[in-house]
Amino acid sequence: MMRRLLFNLMVWSAVLIVAFPLFWMVVTSLKPQLELWARPPAFLPIEPTVEHYVTLLQDTNFLVYFRNSIFLSTATTLVVIGVATLGAYSLVRFTYRGRESLAMLVLFTYLLPSVVLILPLYLMMVKLGLANTLFSLVLAYTTFALPYALWLLRSFMAGIPEDLESAALVDGASRMGAFRDVIFPQLLPGIISTALFTFILSWNEYLFALVLVNSDASRPLTTGVMNMLISSFNIEWSLLMAASVMMSVPLIIAFAFLQKYLTRGFGAGAVKG
Amino acid sequence: MSRSPQALLERRYARLGLLLIAPTIVVFCAVIVYPLLAAIYLSLFQLYTPTLEGSFVGISNYRDLLARGEFWISLRNTLVWTVGTLSLQIVLGIGMALMLHQAVWFRSLARSLILFPYFVSTVVAVLVWRWLFNDLYGILNHMLIGSGVVDMPVDYLGSMPNAMISMILVGAWKYFPFVVIAVLARLQTIPDALYEAARIDGAGPIARFFDVTLPQLRDVLVVIILLRAIWDFKEFDLIFLLTGGGPVISTQTLPLLVYKEAFALNQMGMAAAYAVVMMAIMLVFMIVYIRQTREKEAS
Amino acid sequence: MAGVTFSRVRKEFAGFLAVEGLDLTIEEGEFVSLLGPSGCGKTTTLRMLAGLEFPTSGEIRIGDRLVNDVPPGQRDIAMVFQSYALYPHMTVGRNMEYPLKKRGLPKAERKAKVAKAADMLQLTELLDRKPSQLSGGQQQRVALGRALVRDPQVFLLDEPLSNLDAKLRGYMRAELVELHARLGRTMVYVTHDQLEAMTMSNRIAIMLAGDLQQFAPPQEVYRRPANRFVASFIGTPSMNLIDGQLSRSDAGWHFTSPGLTLPVPALRDSAKAGDACLGVRPEHVHLGHGDLQAKVQLVEQTGHENIVVLDVAGGNRLTGRTPSSQVPQMSEAINYRIDSDQVHVFGPGDTGARLNADG
Numbered sequence A: 001m002m003r004r005l006l007f008n009l010m011v012w013s014a015v016l017i018v019a020f021p022l023f024w025m026v027v028t029s030l031k032p033q034l035e036l037w038a039r040p041p042a043f044l045p046i047e048p049t050v051e052h053y054v055t056l057l058q059d060t061n062f063l064v065y066f067r068n069s070i071f072l073s074t075a076t077t078l079v080v081i082g083v084a085t086l087g088a089y090s091l092v093r094f095t096y097r098g099r100e101s102l103a104m105l106v107l108f109t110y111l112l113p114s115v116v117l118i119l120p121l122y123l124m125m126v127k128l129g130l131a132n133t134l135f136s137l138v139l140a141y142t143t144f145a146l147p148y149a150l151w152l153l154r155s156f157m158a159g160i161p162e163d164l165e166s167a168a169l170v171d172g173a174s175r176m177g178a179f180r181d182v183i184f185p186q187l188l189p190g191i192i193s194t195a196l197f198t199f200i201l202s203w204n205e206y207l208f209a210l211v212l213v214n215s216d217a218s219r220p221l222t223t224g225v226m227n228m229l230i231s232s233f234n235i236e237w238s239l240l241m242a243a244s245v246m247m248s249v250p251l252i253i254a255f256a257f258l259q260k261y262l263t264r265g266f267g268a269g270a271v272k273g
Numbered sequence B: 001m002s003r004s005p006q007a008l009l010e011r012r013y014a015r016l017g018l019l020l021i022a023p024t025i026v027v028f029c030a031v032i033v034y035p036l037l038a039a040i041y042l043s044l045f046q047l048y049t050p051t052l053e054g055s056f057v058g059i060s061n062y063r064d065l066l067a068r069g070e071f072w073i074s075l076r077n078t079l080v081w082t083v084g085t086l087s088l089q090i091v092l093g094i095g096m097a098l099m100l101h102q103a104v105w106f107r108s109l110a111r112s113l114i115l116f117p118y119f120v121s122t123v124v125a126v127l128v129w130r131w132l133f134n135d136l137y138g139i140l141n142h143m144l145i146g147s148g149v150v151d152m153p154v155d156y157l158g159s160m161p162n163a164m165i166s167m168i169l170v171g172a173w174k175y176f177p178f179v180v181i182a183v184l185a186r187l188q189t190i191p192d193a194l195y196e197a198a199r200i201d202g203a204g205p206i207a208r209f210f211d212v213t214l215p216q217l218r219d220v221l222v223v224i225i226l227l228r229a230i231w232d233f234k235e236f237d238l239i240f241l242l243t244g245g246g247p248v249i250s251t252q253t254l255p256l257l258v259y260k261e262a263f264a265l266n267q268m269g270m271a272a273a274y275a276v277v278m279m280a281i282m283l284v285f286m287i288v289y290i291r292q293t294r295e296k297e298a299s
Numbered sequence C: 001m002a003g004v005t006f007s008r009v010r011k012e013f014a015g016f017l018a019v020e021g022l023d024l025t026i027e028e029g030e031f032v033s034l035l036g037p038s039g040c041g042k043t044t045t046l047r048m049l050a051g052l053e054f055p056t057s058g059e060i061r062i063g064d065r066l067v068n069d070v071p072p073g074q075r076d077i078a079m080v081f082q083s084y085a086l087y088p089h090m091t092v093g094r095n096m097e098y099p100l101k102k103r104g105l106p107k108a109e110r111k112a113k114v115a116k117a118a119d120m121l122q123l124t125e126l127l128d129r130k131p132s133q134l135s136g137g138q139q140q141r142v143a144l145g146r147a148l149v150r151d152p153q154v155f156l157l158d159e160p161l162s163n164l165d166a167k168l169r170g171y172m173r174a175e176l177v178e179l180h181a182r183l184g185r186t187m188v189y190v191t192h193d194q195l196e197a198m199t200m201s202n203r204i205a206i207m208l209a210g211d212l213q214q215f216a217p218p219q220e221v222y223r224r225p226a227n228r229f230v231a232s233f234i235g236t237p238s239m240n241l242i243d244g245q246l247s248r249s250d251a252g253w254h255f256t257s258p259g260l261t262l263p264v265p266a267l268r269d270s271a272k273a274g275d276a277c278l279g280v281r282p283e284h285v286h287l288g289h290g291d292l293q294a295k296v297q298l299v300e301q302t303g304h305e306n307i308v309v310l311d312v313a314g315g316n317r318l319t320g321r322t323p324s325s326q327v328p329q330m331s332e333a334i335n336y337r338i339d340s341d342q343v344h345v346f347g348p349g350d351t352g353a354r355l356n357a358d359g
Helices: A002-029 A053-060 A064-094 A099-110 A116-130 A134-156 A162-170 A176-203 A205-210 A222-230 A235-271 B008-042 B060-067 B067-100 B105-121 B124-134 B138-147 B162-187 B192-200 B207-231 B237-242 B254-264 B268-298 C040-049 C092-102 C107-120 C137-148 C166-183 C194-200 C216-225 C228-233
Strands: B043-047 B053-056 C004-013 C017-026 C031-035 C057-062 C076-080 C154-158 C185-190 C203-208 C213-218 C240-249 C252-257 C262-264 C272-279 C285-301 C304-311 C317-323 C333-338 C345-346
Touching: A002 A053, A002 A064, A002 A235, A002 B067, A002 B105, A002 B124, A053 A064, A064 A099, A064 A134, A064 A176, A064 A222, A064 A235, A064 B008, A064 B053, A099 B008, A099 B067, A099 B268, A099 C166, A116 A205, A116 B008, A116 B254, A116 B268, A134 A176, A134 B008, A162 A176, A162 C040, A162 C076, A176 A235, A176 B008, A205 A222, A205 B254, A205 C285, A222 A235, A222 B124, A235 B105, A235 B124, B008 B043, B008 B268, B043 B060, B043 B268, B060 B268, B067 B105, B067 B254, B105 B162, B124 B138, B124 B162, B138 C092, B162 B207, B162 B237, B192 B207, B207 B268, B207 C213, B237 B254, B237 C185, B237 C272, B254 B268, B254 C203, C004 C040, C004 C092, C017 C040, C017 C213, C031 C194, C040 C076, C040 C154, C040 C203, C076 C137, C092 C107, C092 C137, C092 C272, C137 C166, C166 C194, C194 C216, C203 C216, C203 C228, C213 C216, C213 C228, C228 C240, C228 C272, C228 C345, C252 C272, C285 C317
Parallel strands: C031 C185, C031 C203, C076 C154, C154 C185
Antiparallel strands: B043 B053, C004 C017, C004 C057, C203 C213, C240 C252, C240 C272, C252 C262, C272 C345, C285 C304, C285 C333, C304 C317
């Protein structure tokens, strides 16, 4: 019993150390400005306040950035999931020349560094007149999101017994009919977790947004919030922490409700390679 | 391979398969294959970013880059960062996975808390850590001074080697959950019978770890190390936001060098050359990883 | 009018020959088993018949219709898979209804047919359950039901019983035979279990490495196996196979192997003296009397009989059977006799042809 207690204490101290920065983020966002400069700092806010959240929403561009990020991540996710679901079906369940090489190309692009692609993409967007638009970011985000989603969905697809599709074909379905009636319902949990991951990846992306968009009207949260740090005269940490918390809200929601899907996707992506 | 003329159905299926993959191929060509080739092409030019005017210079960008000290310093920084943060991620990841594999109170809550740094945006992670690292009001300095470890505030990001160490630590904090989850998933598939057999053979907990757990984890660890090595090598956001490569260029890695050359120094051609060389170095890891995956799929 | 014909059907997978020049004619209403070890091409053959694999060359006909280019759903077949392949997200009823829906039958008719099939297979209580809530045996019956509702020309069954426990397997064997008798439809049944093939089929097609070895009724396969492979594959315990020499004298053919010399029955004209293989079923090795002698190596008592392994000289072993009342002692020297009219002689090699004149 004593050993068990000690072990639990050890594990939980490790967990709390890891989680401490996030705890501190929330605490800081709730502290009035004066308490920030207190020495020693209080562990919990003495007079908790939401004034920073109010400031954030009323006096800054935060809501514009937030809307941009929502639009951007949703659009990227929809495009990528649509293309990747069909692509994964093709890569796993059809035979044609070059299929294996294509699968390896997907894996290769999955590992490709963004900084290599960003230079020509920047030139391309400038030439097409798309620079500073959210659309340019949707295009750019497919460079990492599509290989990622394809690779993940491919392993989910491979996990669906081939016999199910065969049975549907024998029962009179066409290939696409079998996909709609049998494969898609089976793939749905995989699609949901892939979509979640794609959304999170797009939500968190920084480099493309930094290079391709340079106007407040179409800046997403990542570069927008960073801009608040750089452009402010004296850094208001409480405000930044409030922004960080708000920025993480979609993640927390995803976590709370969809943990099952998240870990499933994680397993498929990480362990099966 | 000879195809009989009668395999009509098979050909029809193959056509449908190609139709389904077609959107993927189009997108790939437009946003990946073309830019990749264009990057190599660009690296043969001297190109001024704001006006996009320049001239063909052949491989002289490459000759220059190899002669520059900055390239070699950045390469060294990249390697120090990658090896440092990756080793920490692996050690912490395995350790935490082993702990969370046991019966712990509120295990799923513990797992979620551990996972969170991985999913949180790098921007958020960096903001929080810069606040923790703050020299005057940061909690880290308070605690260190309060407990008497140091008597002057530590400058975490503005001096060396502190900046590199801080960066490696933040990188480990952000990315070790990946290792935790991957190892945890594998641990759950190790049959209990193996541990029982080892126990009957008289193996203690440490012997059981080295003789049973570690060999079982070998395959998944190879995959994790390769993947994380590739990702850490190309990491941009975390370093750019945390230190910006500073002080001076002491923590400047290759991706940052590419960015600086292209968008701060406006030398697009030179930046492309850096990017191509960086990719060539990564290619080694990528090929090993792809070969590993292909073998695993074949078996 | 719906038998099945394979003519010169070949199937290659990337450099690997799965089925080689298969000629096979299955009569209408016949129950035929495709039997062989794993990798012999039996499942590939069935999947080609279903339209799930495509022959590299050759023709497949169902009735008179050439079906090479006909999609699976239009071949008028139904298939039961080894894994059952029940659609996990549909209820039992919807699973059974699916093929009817795909054929565009009106709802009322669909319900009626499902109800009838469910009644036949005692599935009526389970119609609203999901497959995951069923036992293995119930899932198996649902898979069968989904095939039944369509009333197809040909039933394809791919090792449908292999995931059931032994007792249920025996029960389902009888059930399937009864079903075949009732429906009178052509059934093609893939299995690696010779007992299933022997007990259920009108004819058995035995395959090895993509090649058809023999296609004949069960008793014929048992009594006159076409070659050494078929002989070894059919029967439990399996036939004794002893390598030795064949020689001819005025008195007829003789077989010799260390510790064993035996006259053999009339052989074909093509038989040659030299290396050969003797095949003896355990029931034709009679223990306790006779002029041959060997040491008892092992006795397995199964209850109603004993399986006795004899150590003949030179490393040769012979398996024989004794009634349960006669239990030989281990290591005991025992007399025995071989029914020399009942022995088989095979040419050399793993698939050496049977040389007996009665074949």
